[in-house]
Amino acid sequence: MKSGTVAVIGRANAGKSTLINVLVGEKIAIVSPKPQTTRERILGILTEKDYQVVFEDTPGIYKANNRLNDFMQRQTNDTARDVDLILFVIDGHAGVKEEDLETLKRFEKGGIPVLLALSKTDIMPAEKFPKNL
Numbered sequence: 001m002k003s004g005t006v007a008v009i010g011r012a013n014a015g016k017s018t019l020i021n022v023l024v025g026e027k028i029a030i031v032s033p034k035p036q037t038t039r040e041r042i043l044g045i046l047t048e049k050d051y052q053v054v055f056e057d058t059p060g061i062y063k064a065n066n067r068l069n070d071f072m073q074r075q076t077n078d079t080a081r082d083v084d085l086i087l088f089v090i091d092g093h094a095g096v097k098e099e100d101l102e103t104l105k106r107f108e109k110g111g112i113p114v115l116l117a118l119s120k121t122d123i124m125p126a127e128k129f130p131k132n133l
């Protein structure tokens with residue numbers, strides 16, 4: 001059986017936990033409209049006949065100078081070093097920001113393959129579809 005680990009990473013409120021819940025088919029991670037809902041690493045395991053994927057939910061990337069946030073950001077960065085693939089989630093509705101692309105590049109430098117997922121496309125106007133990717 002093939003197995004692999006995937007870190008789901010992106011800005012706070014991007015829809016990372018929602019995506020993991022859908023991929024795993026169970027509500028394993030709390031979802032809320034508030035940023036910084038996920039505060040620690042959470043595992044979601046998808047087991048199929050021939051393969052198994054371990055998704056690691058991570059605290060969203062967020063700029064704030066406090067100890068809780070430092071701890072959360074450290075967990076995200078540690079997770080990103082320790083997986084087979086990074087699934088980088090960008091909120092399509094909020095729009096792709098220069099900051100997202102800079103973060104994406106930072107993770108790409110780590111040498112682990114990065115796959116980009118665009119979330120909230122159901123509420124994203126067509127003209128917002130990113131041209132800079």
Ligand SMILES: Nc1nc2c(ncn2[C@@H]2O[C@H](COP(=O)(O)OP(=O)(O)OP(=O)(O)O)[C@@H](O)[C@H]2O)c(=O)[nH]1
Binds near residue numbers: 015033119
């Ligand atoms: N319309 C729509 N809403 C979404 C989608 N994905 C997530 N949301 C909403 O966006 C909000 C944030 O979703 P979360 O999954 O908690 O986001 P997160 O990236 O895990 O957030 P943090 O843990 O705070 O970093 C919630 O209100 C979700 O219901 C989507 O594809 N479409």
Ligand SMILES: [Mg+2]
Binds near residue numbers: 018
């Ligand atoms: Mg979350």
